[in-house]
Amino acid sequence: MTKSPFMTMNNIDKSFNGVSVLKKVTFHVAQGEIHALLGENGAGKSTLMNILGGVHPFDNGSIQINGEEVKITNPRAAQEYGISFIHQELNVVSDLRVYENMFLGSEIRTRYGFLKVDEMCQKTNEILAKLGVDIDPKEYVRNLETSYKQLIEISKALLHKSKLIIMDEPTTSLAEHEVKRLFGLMNNLKQSGVSIIYISHKLKEIKEVCDRYTVLRDGELVGNGSMEEENLDTITKLMVGKSISQERLIQDHTFGSEVLEVNNLSSPGCFSNISFTLKKGEIAGFTGLAGDGRTELFESLFGYRKTYTGEIKINNQLIKIDHPRKAVKAGLGLVPKDRKENAIIKDLSVIHNMSLSSIGHFERVGFIQDKLEKERFQYYKEKLNIKVHNPRITIDKLSGGNQQKVIIAKWLEVDTDIIIFDNPTQGIDIGAKQEIYHQIVSLAEQGKAVIILSSEAPEILKICHQIYVMFQGEITARFKGEEVTEDEIMSYATGSKREAK
Amino acid sequence: MANTKMVKEQKPQMSTIKGRLSWLWSEYSVIIAFIIIFIAASVLSPRFLDMNNQLNILMQVSIIGIVALGMTIVMLSGGIDLSVGSVLVLVGVVTVLALNATGSIWIALLTAFIVGSFAGFLNGVMVAKGRIASFIATLGMMAAARSIALYIAEGGSISGEVSGFTAIANNNLWIFDYPILIFLIMTILVYILMHKTRFGRHVYAIGSNEKAALLSAIRVDRIKIGVYSLAGLLVSIAAIIETSRLNSISSSSSGVQYELDAIAAVIIGGTRMTGGRGKIIGTFFGVLILGILNNMMNLMNVSPHLQGFVKGLIIIIAVVFQKRE
Numbered sequence: 162m163t164k165s166p167f168m169t170m171n172n173i174d175k176s177f178n179g180v181s182v183l184k185k186v187t188f189h190v191a192q193g194e195i196h197a198l199l200g201e202n203g204a205g206k207s208t209l210m211n212i213l214g215g216v217h218p219f220d221n222g223s224i225q226i227n228g229e230e231v232k233i234t235n236p237r238a239a240q241e242y243g244i245s246f247i248h249q250e251l252n253v254v255s256d257l258r259v260y261e262n263m264f265l266g267s268e269i270r271t272r273y274g275f276l277k278v279d280e281m282c283q284k285t286n287e288i289l290a291k292l293g294v295d296i297d298p299k300e301y302v303r304n305l306e307t308s309y310k311q312l313i314e315i316s317k318a319l320l321h322k323s324k325l326i327i328m329d330e331p332t333t334s335l336a337e338h339e340v341k342r343l344f345g346l347m348n349n350l351k352q353s354g355v356s357i358i359y360i361s362h363k364l365k366e367i368k369e370v371c372d373r374y375t376v377l378r379d380g381e382l383v384g385n386g387s388m389e390e391e392n393l394d395t396i397t398k399l400m401v402g403k404s405i406s407q408e409r410l411i412q413d414h415t416f417g418s419e420v421l422e423v424n425n426l427s428s429p430g431c432f433s434n435i436s437f438t439l440k441k442g443e444i445a446g447f448t449g450l451a452g453d454g455r456t457e458l459f460e461s462l463f464g465y466r467k468t469y470t471g472e473i474k475i476n477n478q479l480i481k482i483d484h485p486r487k488a489v490k491a492g493l494g495l496v497p498k499d500r501k502e503n504a505i506i507k508d509l510s511v512i513h514n515m516s517l518s519s520i521g522h523f524e525r526v527g528f529i530q531d532k533l534e535k536e537r538f539q540y541y542k543e544k545l546n547i548k549v550h551n552p553r554i555t556i557d558k559l560s561g562g563n564q565q566k567v568i569i570a571k572w573l574e575v576d577t578d579i580i581i582f583d584n585p586t587q588g589i590d591i592g593a594k595q596e597i598y599h600q601i602v603s604l605a606e607q608g609k610a611v612i613i614l615s616s617e618a619p620e621i622l623k624i625c626h627q628i629y630v631m632f633q634g635e636i637t638a639r640f641k642g643e644e645v646t647e648d649e650i651m652s653y654a655t656g657s658k659r660e661a662k
Numbered sequence: 663m664a665n666t667k668m669v670k671e672q673k674p675q676m677s678t679i680k681g682r683l684s685w686l687w688s689e690y691s692v693i694i695a696f697i698i699i700f701i702a703a704s705v706l707s708p709r710f711l712d713m714n715n716q717l718n719i720l721m722q723v724s725i726i727g728i729v730a731l732g733m734t735i736v737m738l739s740g741g742i743d744l745s746v747g748s749v750l751v752l753v754g755v756v757t758v759l760a761l762n763a764t765g766s767i768w769i770a771l772l773t774a775f776i777v778g779s780f781a782g783f784l785n786g787v788m789v790a791k792g793r794i795a796s797f798i799a800t801l802g803m804m805a806a807a808r809s810i811a812l813y814i815a816e817g818g819s820i821s822g823e824v825s826g827f828t829a830i831a832n833n834n835l836w837i838f839d840y841p842i843l844i845f846l847i848m849t850i851l852v853y854i855l856m857h858k859t860r861f862g863r864h865v866y867a868i869g870s871n872e873k874a875a876l877l878s879a880i881r882v883d884r885i886k887i888g889v890y891s892l893a894g895l896l897v898s899i900a901a902i903i904e905t906s907r908l909n910s911i912s913s914s915s916s917g918v919q920y921e922l923d924a925i926a927a928v929i930i931g932g933t934r935m936t937g938g939r940g941k942i943i944g945t946f947f948g949v950l951i952l953g954i955l956n957n958m959m960n961l962m963n964v965s966p967h968l969q970g971f972v973k974g975l976i977i978i979i980a981v982v983f984q985k986r987e
Contacts, residue, residue, distance in 0.1 A: 465877060489879040497877050504877070508870035508938040509863075517867060518878045520860040528858045571878070 165228075167192040167356050168213075168244075168325055173222035175208055182208050183219075183380045190325065195347055195357045197367045197388070199400055200377035201617070206360055209377070210327050213358075214246035215239035245318035246327045249451075253310045255303035260285040262302055262313050263320055288316045291353075292346055308339030315346065319355075326350070327358045332366060333452045344370045362450045364393045365657050376400055393657065394648070401618075401647045409643065410602050410624050417441030419477070420492070420578050420610045423462070426471035431457035432634040435471070439579065444601065444611040446625030446642070448618055449654045454634035455614045456498060459581050463495045464488040475579075489518065494577035496568055498584035498614070500561065504568045507557040511549055512538045514556045514567050519574045541570035546596060562593025569600060580604065581612040586620060598624050618650045632656045691983065692932050696947045696954075703954050707961045715957065717837060723953035724841035727946070728900040729920055730927040731852045732782075732893030734945040737928050738856070739889045740869040740937030741789060741796030745803035746897050747920035749781045752807040753901035754911035755815050762823045770827065774898040781807060782894020786887030804921070808913075815913035822909045831906035841903045848899065853942040865889055869937025926973065927952055930980040951976070 166189040175183040183205045190196045200206045211217045213224070215233040223230055226242050233239050239246070253262050260281045269277045269284075285298040294312060302310060311331055318326050332340045347357055347370055359371055367374065368388065375385040376399040384399045421439040426432065432454035439445055447455045461469040464482040473480055475491045482488045485495070497503035506514055516523055516534050523533045538552050545566040549559060556564055565585065572580055582601065586594040602624055605611050615621050621628055628645060630638040630653040638653040652658040687694065703710045729746050736743045756777050761770035781803060788799035822828070831841050856862035864885045867875040876882050905911045931948030933940025955976060959969050 463877070484881070485877055485879040486881055495877060497874075502871075503874055506867045506870045506874055506878075506938075509866060513863060513866075517863070517875075517880070520863060524860065528854075529860065529863065575879075 165192060166190065166225075167227065169225045170209070170213065171223045171225070173209065173212060173224075174220045175205075175212060175217065176220060181380060183212075185222075186377065186380070186382050188375055188382070188385075190356045190358060191373075192324075192356055193351050193354045194372045195351055195359055195370055197371040197374040198358055198360045198377070199367070199374055199396065201400055204377040204400075205380040206377055207329070208380075210246065210329065210358065210360065213239065213244060214327060215244075216246075240321055240323070243322060243324035244327070245314075245321060245323040245325070247311065247314045247318070247329065247331065249329045249331075249333065251307075251310045251314055253302050253313050256301070258299050258301055259296060259305075259313060260298035263288075263298075263317050267321075284320070285316070288319050291319070291349075292316065293349060294342075294346075306336075306339060308335050308342055311335075311343060312346065315350075323355065325356045325358065327360070329360045330362070330451070331359075332361065332363060333450070340366065363655050364396065364652075365655065368393060397648050397651055401651065409622070410598055411444065411605070411626065411642070413626070414442060414606065416443045416626075417608055420475060422474040422477075424472045424474075426458065426461065426469055426473070428457065428461055428466065428469040430634075431461075431466075431469075432631075435636060437629060437636070437639075439610045439612065441578070441608050441610050442605050443627060444605045444613060444625045445627045445629065446613045446615065446621035447629045447631060448615055448621045448650060449631035450616060452633075453631040453654070455631050456583055458631075459495065459583060459612065459614060460497075462488070463493055463581065489575060489577060492578040494572040494575055494580040496565075496572055496580065496582045496585055498587055500564055500568065500587065505556050505564055508555055510554060511547075511552040511556050511559065511567055515541060515570045515574065518571055519576075522574065537574065538570075541567075541573065545570055545600060560589075560593075561587075562589035562596075565589055565593070565597065569597070573604075577609075579610045579612065581614070583614045585613065585615070586617075618647045618654075621650070622647060630654050632659075692930065692944045692947045692951070695930075695980070696951055699951055699954055703958045707958065709961055710958065713837075715961075717839070717842070719950070719953045719957045720842045720845070721839050722956065723949050724845035725900045725904050726920060726923045726927065726952070727845045727949040728848050728896050728903070730924040730931075730945050730949050731848055731942065732896035733921075733924040734928050734931070734933055734940060734942060735852070735856065735865060735889050736796070736893050737925075737933050737935065738869045738937055738940050739865045739886060740872065741886070741889070742800065742925070742935075743782075743785060743890065743893050744797065744800040744921045745781065745785060745807055746893070746924055747917035748804045748807035748811070749778060749894060749897050750901045750904065750917040750920060751911065751913055752781065752811040753778045753898045754905040754916060755811045755820060755913055757902065757905055758820045758822050758911060759814065761827055762820075765824055767824065767827055770824075771902060774902050775895060778898025778901060779891045779895040782891040782897070783887060785894070786890030789890065790883040790886035811913040815911075817914055819910050819912040822905070828906055828909045831903045841907070844899065844903065848896065849942065849946050852896075856942050861885065861888065866938055870939070923952065926977045929977055932980075 169189040171187055172185045173183050174185060186205070186209060188209065198206050208217065212219045213233065215236045215238050218234065224233060225231065231242055233242060236246070254265065257265070263285050264281050269280050271277055282298040289296060292312065292315070296305065296309060302313065315326065331343060335343065350357060359367065361367055371388050373385065373387050374396065376383050376396065378400060417440055419438055419440050424436050426435040435458055437445070449455055457466060460466045462473060462482065464485045464487050467483050473482060480491050482491065506517065509517070512534050515538050520529065523529050523537070541547065542549065547563050547566045547570070549563060556567060559567070585597055585601070601611055601613065613621065613625060622642065625642045628640045628642055628650070629636050630650055632654055633656065637659050709715055729750070733743060733746065753774050757770050757774040760773035761767065785800050785803050788794045789796045792799070833840050835843060856865065864875065864880050867878065867880060868882055868885055872882060904916060927948040928945050929935070930951055931940065931944030931946070933944060952973065955972060956969065959972060
């Protein structure tokens with residue numbers, strides 16, 4: 162490349178609590194290019210960008226902008242160096258107008274502190290015109306399409322005269338025509354000399370819009386180059402690499418009778434035409450990218466969402482599930498994702514979290530018996546290796562892995578025929594991960610039917626008999642666990658391949 | 663062997679005096695505050711420790727105390743009930759009407775329980791099914807219930823005409839007046855309900871994390887309706903005592919600001935405004951603290967117009983201290 166590098170990150174090291182996340186990563190972006198930053202979940206992309214955006218400090222290395230070494234200690238400093246970070250969750254206030262969002266925190270005021278509305282609107286118009294879009298600065302943001310919200314963030318970046326814009330998965334919530342609009346815009350920006358770092362899993366889009374790429378894997382730089390010279394397969398290979406622990410944990414055993422049958426389940430905007438069956442002793446994995454609809458699908462199955470059509474049969478009985486309690490009665494259990502928001506009751510003790518969904522097991526004549534609860538907890542503590550000294554402390558004092566084990570104990574105690582695990586190893590360390598995998602496998606060996614939702618393909622490959630890949634709310638492929646590779650899963654999850662249905 | 667070792671391990675281990683004190687404070691700060699205020703009061707006024715005065719305090723807090731128990735349950739579930747004072751008056755008025763019409767104390771009591779818990783039930787339905795913020799729903803109930811009471815009693819007081827009704831609040835067992843006993847019994851019952859039954863467990867869970875509670879297969883709506891109905895039932899017990907005490911109830915001046923006193927007691931007792939955390943025993947002592955403060959100010963001839971100021975100060979101090987946790 163003949164263009165001079167606008168921004169260079171040299172040999173960046175970073176570790177969190179002794180765990181190394183980035184190892185001597187070097188990354189540079191030229192002026193006026195769109196640069197794809199690629200890697201699987203946990204590869205270190207976000208950490209690298211957070212360092213550039215001033216959210217996290219780095220341990221070793223240096224950052225140069227226009228050849229000068231800089232210290233980016235906070236997001237504001239990043240902005241002063243011309244770096245803007247557009248997060249996946251957009252930071253716009255829906256109840257404010259377009260221009261109000263644009264100038265949020267840097268409003269233009271008169272000497273007496275009143276707002277200069279006309280001036281702000283005019284400047285907003287100028288920037289929007291530059292981007293070639295036509296929206297009224299006085300329109301409320303809540304009335305706009307999502308892509309326009311993104312646009313406001315981009316405009317904000319331009320307002321602050323940004324030279325480098327980081328976009329983290331900008332297209333996950335966009336419709337196709339909105340994606341087109343965004344790409345047009347990105348090309349305009351490129352022409353005017355602005356550099357863009359583009360983080361995405363969707364390789365097709367990357368091929369379409371990016372000039373160069375950098376791939377990270379397990380915190381290390383594994384490759385970079387020009388987009389034109391490479392084909393997508395090579396890049397996918399770089400991203401996936403040779404995982405060390407590919408070893409499958411399950412043995413094939415004969416499955417029991419069919420426990421779950423789902424036919425044509427649809428919910429507008431979330432998922433459509435989902436059909437699958439599940440047998441006793443079987444572990445089915447559902448994978449895909451963020452926003453593929455799998456969480457919504459199983460929240461519907463579990464009765465948390467009620468607006469869906471299609472039929473669900475459990476043990477050959479047609480059933481309408483409109484409350485989690487009904488789901489449990491029918492034999493479904495759910496270990497939800499986002500433990501903190503959906504699973505743990507932080508003010509209840511460890512024991513009480515364990516017994517919450519099966520409190521009847523511990524009652525005698527209507528009163529809860531502390532002793533029974535405690536004894537039962539001891540059993541799970543040993544079985545699942547939960548590390549806690551005093552189980553009467555509130556659950557939020559435990560580490561993530563131990564919290565997750567308590568939640569699993571909760572559902573083991575309920576003892577349903579089918580257990581759904583949504584992202585079961587989210588935010589927990591490797592040791593606890595392995596323990597949880599073994600628990601799940603042993604559940605299946607005991608004849609339970611298990612469903613695992615995860616965006617981490619290696620995890621799914623490790624413990625699933627049957628793998629379903631989802632893309633934009635549909636099942637795009639279905640494999641036997643042993644006959645598929647991570648690359649293949651990726652190509653279906655990113656929508657670059659589709660199984661004819 | 664292993665088992666006994668486990669049990670030993672589970673006891674809180676406090677190696678330092680400082681650690682022990684901070685644990686004591688975080689668990690029982692309201693009791694410590696109570697003891698401090700109690701000692702201060704006995705030093706400030708020699709008459710304070712007099713047995714009659716002590717019983718007098720208990721008698722005076724019993725009505726608010728019973729209301730505050732219900733308020734605690736509501737606030738633990740993450741809500742608030744502003745309608746307690748108005749519902750109390752409405753229950754009182756309707757109860758006296760039923761009493762005078764039928765001449766039966768039992769029918770009067772039954773009427774009270776039905777009216778009180780039905781008002782609570784309506785609050786619960788509005789909050790759980792109508793998804794109206796509890797503050798708004800019970801604010802509406804507050805206005806409506808008071809208005810109906812005023813309409814029925816034509817803005818004035820109505821008095822009971824059946825002898826025997828007054829016995830409920832004015833008789834005593836040994837040295838304890840009935841209202842004191844009722845308050846103590848209710849405290850124990852509510853304590854058991856909240857700490858030993860699944861209802862209580864579910865209320866805490868909903869107040870702490872409603873979504874997780876729902877995903878744990880708890881019938882959130884039903885529990886919430888139960889919470890407000892129960893609070894209404896407790897209000898009706900308080901209403902019976904209030905009415906029986908003077909054998910009459912004033913539709914305009916009875917029950918005024920009871921919601922504020924009850925909320926104050928709950929907050930002083932350490933229950934978190936957003937729910938999920940707090941204790942019945944805390945509310946019990948919160949009620950006593952408010953009672954002692956009122957009593958002290960009377961004994962020391964503080965102008966009644968200034969008493970609200972002191973109460974307000976205490977509430978704010980209590981919350982500031984709890985914030986530190």
